[in-house]
Every structure is written in structure tokens, then in C-alpha cells.
Amino acid sequence: RMGEANVFARFADEAARIDLNSAAPTVLAGLFQVLGVPEQAAKTYAASIAAWRTPPRGSSAGAGGAASAGKTSALGDDEAAKGQGAFAHAAELARVPGLPADVVAAALPHLTVYAGRREVNPELAGPVVRAALAKAGQGMNDIDNATFATAGETSGEDKAGGDKAGGDGTAIAGASGLTTVAGDTARVTVRVAFDNGRKQGAEAVILLRDFGMDPYRVLLWRDLSWRELADLDAAPAARRKTTGGRP
Numbered sequence: 171r172m173g174e175a176n177v178f179a180r181f182a183d184e185a186a187r188i189d190l191n192s193a194a195p196t197v198l199a200g201l202f203q204v205l206g207v208p209e210q211a212a213k214t215y216a217a218s219i220a221a222w223r224t225p226p227r228g229s230s231a232g233a234g235g236a237a238s239a240g241k242t243s244a245l246g247d248d249e250a251a252k253g254q255g256a257f258a259h260a261a262e263l264a265r266v267p268g269l270p271a272d273v274v275a276a277a278l279p280h281l282t283v284y285a286g287r288r289e290v291n292p293e294l295a296g297p298v299v300r301a302a303l304a305k306a307g308q309g310m311n312d313i314d315n316a317t318f319a320t321a322g323e324t325s326g327e328d329k330a331g332g333d334k335a336g337g338d339g340t341a342i343a344g345a346s347g348l349t350t351v352a353g354d355t356a357r358v359t360v361r362v363a364f365d366n367g368r369k370q371g372a373e374a375v376i377l378l379r380d381f382g383m384d385p386y387r388v389l390l391w392r393d394l395s396w397r398e399l400a401d402l403d404a405a406p407a408a409r410r411k412t413t414g415g416r417p
Contacts, residue, residue, distance in 0.1 A: 175364040178402075184375065185353035186294035187282035188302065190263065191256045194288065195220045200305035204298055205276045215269055222266045226253040257283050259390075284355045284375045284389050291353070354378050361394065361402055371399050 171177075188197055195216040202212035257263065260281045264274045280299050292300050356378060361371035371394035376386040394402070 174366075175362050178361050178363075180359045182357045182359075183291060183294050183353050184282050184285040184355040184357055185287065185289070185291040186296065186299065187280055187285060187357075188290055188299060189285040189287060190219070190260055190281050190283050191223055192286065192288040193290070194306070196306040197290070197302060201277060201280060201299070201302035202273065203305050204301045205273065207273060215266075215273070218266050218268050219263070222254050223256055224253050225255050259283060282357075282375075284357075284377075285353055286355065287353060355389065359394075359402070361399060369396075369399050369403075370394075371402065 188201060190198075195213075198219055199209075199212040199216035202215050203209055207215065254265075260278055260283055263269065263277065263281065264271065280296070280302070290299060290303060292303055295303070354377060356376055358374045358376060359371070360373075361369065363369050373390070373392055373394055374388055375390040377389055378386045381387060
């Protein structure tokens with residue numbers, strides 16, 4: 171309670187989401203399948219994402235980046251669809267050719283570009299992400315790695331496979347990208363409900379590190395729409411979890 175309003179804040183580890191820039195194509199394909207996409211189409215979408223996030227040929231960091239981007243924009247659609255480099259925001263998924271808008275919209279709540287890791291923490295993840303991890307583990311040995319080789323994503327880790335996953339996705343081999351270590355980025359959701367009925371809200375992603383005088387840095391900040399606020403009001407309260415006696 172603050173003044174004439176009730177303030178709600180939620181902190182969630184970004185490691186609970188699938189990192190669009192780092193996740194194995196098998197995990198991305200698993201997510202699409204859980205969202206209702208047929209298996210072959212899901213693999214195709216994952217391969218397109220892997221191709222898109224591959225650094226452009228001849229690209230260089232720093233000042234050369236702008237020149238490289240200019241060259242890319244001059245290419246045809248087929249060439250521009252590949253080698254764009256890392257996604258700056260998860261919403262850029264809509265730019266990948268061949269991905270239907272409804273599939274992108276369904277996938278975005280489960281994706282991030284701020285986790286900065288290949289692994290996902292299944293203990294923190296929601297049911298959709300956990301199911302995607304389980305799906306990736308179950309199909310690991312059946313995926314044709316050559317599909318992803320052209321995107322430079324195939325590795326010995328991907329080919330290794332491993333134990334079959336359990337129904338909740340917690341027993342998947344490392345190739346599917348699991349971790350039980352908390353990340354250093356967190357998504358903060360704040361909403362304010364004033365006594366007069368007015369509501370406001372914002373979402374931020376913060377990087378928790380020692381920056382001298384600052385304990386964190388803001389990577390993303392945006393206001394929540396009225397529809398998002400309504401969804402938050404309708405959503406059940408998040409399950410509280412304690413570790414070592416601390417929330």
C-alpha cells in the first residue's frame with residue numbers, strides 16, 4: 171500500500187525464458203510444437219531463426235557494423251533472410267521470413283534476448299517452456315542435424331542427445347540446455363491500482379551486477395498496455411517459492 175494506491179511488483183529470473191539468440195534449435199522447435207505447430211514446420215521455423223541470428227558474412231564489430239548493415243539491406247529478400255546477426259529484441263522474431271504472425275505472438279511471452287545463456291532453468295520456467303524442453307529432449311535423437319548445419323548451429327553438444335526427458339522437462343540432457351543456476355538478469359513487472367479505479371503498469375529487465383554506485387542496470391523498460399494490465403488482474407497469483415528460508 172502506497173498513498174492512495176496498491177502497488178504490486180513481481181520479479182522473475184530471465185533464465186526461465188528461452189533465449190532467442192542462444193537457445194539450441196531443438197529447443198526452439200520444441201516450443202513451436204507445444205504451441206501447436208506441426209513438427210516439420212516447427213523444425214523449419216527453428217532453422218530460419220538459427221539462420222537469421224548468424225552473424226553476416228564479412229561483418230565486423232564497431233564502426234564496420236553500420237556499413238555491413240547497409241550492405242545487407244541492399245540484398246534481395248532471400249539473402250537478407252539469413253545472417254542478420256543477434257536479435258536486439260524478442261519482437262524482432264516477426265521479421266524472420268516464413269513465421270506466421272499468430273505463431274510469433276504465441277511464442278513471444280516465452281522468449282527473451284536478455285538471459286544471455288543457452289540454458290533454461292526448468293525450476294523457474296512456466297508450463298509451456300517446460301513442455302518445450304521436454305519435447306526437445308524427446309526428439310533430440312530424431313532431429314536431422316543437417317537441417318541446422320547450414321546455419322552453423324550444429325555442435326557436438328546438439329548431436330550428443332542423452333536421457334529421455336520426463337513429462338516436466340527436468341531430466342533432459344545438457345544438449346537441450348538446462349541449468350539450475352539462477353541468472354543475473356531479472357524481469358520486473360510493476361502495476362499500480364489507484365483507489366479511483368485508474369491503473370498503470372510497467373515492465374523492465376534489469377542486469378544485476380556490481381556497477382560501482384549502481385547495483386543494477388536497466389536493459390529494457392516499457393509501459394504496459396491496458397490489455398496487459400487486464401490480463402495481469404485476471405491471472406492467478408504466482409506460486410511463491412522459498413530457498414533457505416528466504417523468499
